[in-house]
Amino acid sequence: MKRKIRAGERVSVGFVWLSAAFTIATLFLILGYILWNGFFYSNNVEYSVTSDATRELDGTLVIVNPRNPIRELPFDALRGLYSDEFSSWKKPAGFDADSYPYVDDATSPRLAGLLGLEAQGELVEFPGDAAAAAESVAGNDGGIAIVDAKAFGALDPALIERVRVVPTRSVALGVNPSVVEIRDNRRIGTVHETAIGDLYAGKISNWKELDGSDLPVTVIVPPPGSALRSLADRAGFDHDRANGHANQSGSLKFIEPATMDEYYLSLAGTRGAVGLVEASRANGIDIAPVKLSRRETGRNLTLSFLLEAPKDSGKIGGISTIILNTFAMILLTLIFSIPPGLFAAIYLVEYAREGRLVRLIRLGTETLAGIPSIIFGLFGMLVFVQGLGWGISLLSGSLTVTLMILPTIVRTAEEALKAVPGSLQEGSLALGATKVQTVFRVVLPAAFPAIASGVILAIGRALGETAALIYTMGSNYNLTGGLFDSTRTLAVHVYLIIAEGISSDRAFASGAVLVFFILAINGTARFVINRMGRMARG
Amino acid sequence: MKKNLMLAATLVCGCALLAAETYTFGGSTTVQPIANVAIEKFTASKPDVRISYEGVGSGTGLKQLSEGTLTLAGSSRDLKKSELDAGLVPVAIASDALTVVVNKDVRVANLTKDQLAGIYSGTIVNWNEVGGKDEKIEVVNRDETSGTFGAFKELVLDPKKIAFTKNAIVAKENGEVAAKVASTPGAIGYVGLGFVEEITKAGGKALAIDGVDPSVKTTLDGSYPLSRKLYMVTKGPAKAKSIEKAFIDYVLSARGKVIIKEAGFIPLK
């Protein structure tokens, strides 16, 4: 009998310990995941070019303004900037500045050939020589210039300091157009960059292994001595091993032309052909580029995210206005909820007698606490937005949230007031103070820390409110212009970023900021309670 | 006493800020990216004008326009007769190709309009029925107020007089479709051309319909079967010198055309 009991007990006790551990583990998992992804991102990003970046582009250099955040310029972005495809840096670099493409006189004759364009865009300007181009770029946030490399190197070092040379990624994985056609309802999509190595090593013999159509692979190898050949060698091309693979598979072929012209001709003319090419040559007509993906990691939440205003639905910029909006909402909510909540608690503690009325009031408060937020949202929409005609606004939303946190304030204020020793009150009354004077001058100050911590926790609830605010406070992400403006708060912003599929990085970054606020609030509340505890003891 | 003073002060401030002209536009979430950028640039030179665009969907936007809650609505579908009768006047601002997108693990590259109708009405439920692998088709649909929903219904389902399947993930805006399609294996959805980039960034891909790829070229020459126009709508023709008229003119201007292009849509010639 004893052994059975002990075994059963062990299991139960074990389960209890496990539950406690599970609870803590869950908390750390959730907070940790959000904060980690808030601070660091890791995405699969797709490009038309490989990762190989070169400082010089066929004897020219690309320079940008130092405020431009771009680190490496993919070739199609460069081409887009010079062909009127982009008029601002938003798409290529997430940088909100109109683009001003310049070319120096030395390079302008061969601009079209350099970028594989039929004609240059109308936005392109010609300031003069390399120095003039550099000046233009230095003086314009969105400036970019293609200048002759030698001429640039010879410029005054002070001028060179005022611009930044951006390496370009101008090597693409080019294929014969047959590879990217739809055949049998299949078409090759994005290929991971590691496939380049696999192709050159002879590990892939048919395009269907890369999700393409059933077409044998023919690898065209750049002629020895060329820049592309060294890239191919680095990617894993080995002449003997390649021949070995080709002989084994039967359908896989390696072709090694002797000159660059033959190289491009082979690519354009052989079905299933693939090889690294200059991006300017992959024009889609005789040679098509294959989209490549690679994993990029980096810092996500940065100080500038907190200080910049959001633009373009939140796709670009930061969340500064949204944080300020959230403060405005909280301030307004506190103004509306503290007086009624406090006064209600004062009544319940100081004046009321236990009777039907008090029980009714308590029932009302408890019920209010349990009503789902969506119902508050409906009520707010009916009464504040439509009924009183205030529209979707800061005012309507704040009043809705006020109703939601009222019970919390009443409850904690009540507890706080009850905890004030009766002796303090009796002493005050004995000295001749009126009831009201006692309440305001003696009881409230004594209960202040506990009330404060309750208010702080109520703020936490208001911070996280989303469902009730979407249709009462709105989604305008600019700085709120007044009580009657549609306003977006942080929690609503996190929801909208997820719902609008804008960027999971931004969702986590904004979420991390929200979590920080919650942590700060919790910490402050505990600090206040601890101080109060110490004060009471001391 | 102090709290009352603060309340009064806030109200006064609020009323003072009311002196700035506030305009509320809203409607289609497809038009929203165009509207947001256009509003930013348009109001840059008008400091005391504040415009907001609420992405509530074409249907709701048009309804709120006729009620007066909005003064300009974006619509991604043609107006119904009842809406035209109510005095709403649409102005076409761009063309769009309704693009069918799928999750990256779907091996199909093309669908016929019939197959598309079959998938969205629930008669085709597995990718192997249309040439893909054995995988359940996860249909992502828009909510009913969406203009994109209306346009898709008109172009694909109405001609065959069939209805949408109810067994679909309902997304409330283009971006949500993009997110759900990109992250759900076997998923299929439809979005405006401007949202395709988001999907491909997340690993999804666009399908050809009846053998034609959705693009600027195929929309303009009409070879892509699922194209539609995007509109900005006012109640009654936009009054001369009103902000709404100025805004519509701005969107139709050369600068507006650049904004439309950058959003991924197709400016009218």
Added chain:
Amino acid sequence: MTKVRRFMEAGLERTFLACALLSIASVALMTVFIFRQGLPLFAKVSLPDFLLSTDWFPSRDPNPGYGILSFIVGSVFVTVMSLAISVPVGISTGIFLAEMAGRRFGPFLRAAVELLAGIPSVIYGLFGIAVIVPLVRMIPGGNGYSALSSSIVLAIMVLPTIINMTEVSVRSVPNELREGSLALGATRWQTISGVLVPAARSGIVTGVVLGMGRALGETMAVLLVGGNAPIMPAGPLSMVRTLTMNVITDMAYAEGTHLTALFATAIVLFVFILALNVFIQVALKRAVKESTR
């Protein structure tokens, strides 16, 4: 006291009373408004057609359907599954905090529970989409957006409520019961399971019911991971739409009878939660009566 003083005192007392009545007034107003907006539905749709039909098709012309059974089942299904996870874990952790936690681990765990309670529902939704949905997709299967994912997320959200109430109730069991049991030779665990928990059961049940209410009323987290397909959930891996999700999805654009139907849905939700609340009040009263016996 001067007359002015007395006047002010009385005036302030009335102000305090008015503020106290604010909570009842709000609840009353809310009930009135929501019922007023929602009841007209039943002039057009009969109660059985509304509550017992799965045909939700408000935009069908000419015969729109307003049956919310799928959503009622969805809400109940998701809530019950979430309680299945959170009740055992929650009660256990509550017991742990009340009786077994050490002096250092106890406050740490309590702080963790408080923190869990303060995390906003969007963050739970974000975590759900990023972690739980892919996990469910991988292990059990399906597309991840499911009743199971919703239940897991809800379970975590409801956990603090159950833990808190359990801890408070077990703690408030009078010491005599504890000491008496130990004196009779029972082990620590036997005391807990045989004496304390049964004594605290009203409070624990109250906690569970409170958790149930919270789960039923949750909107954002389930909206992001439930799939939102207006179908009757066939199993845990099926996509689901709860009553709350239905209201928030259609709220922005519904008009006419459709809007009335949404308010009627809100009424159903409201009535559910109110019933739960009344139950809690009754249970609490009984708890007080029992412990003072």
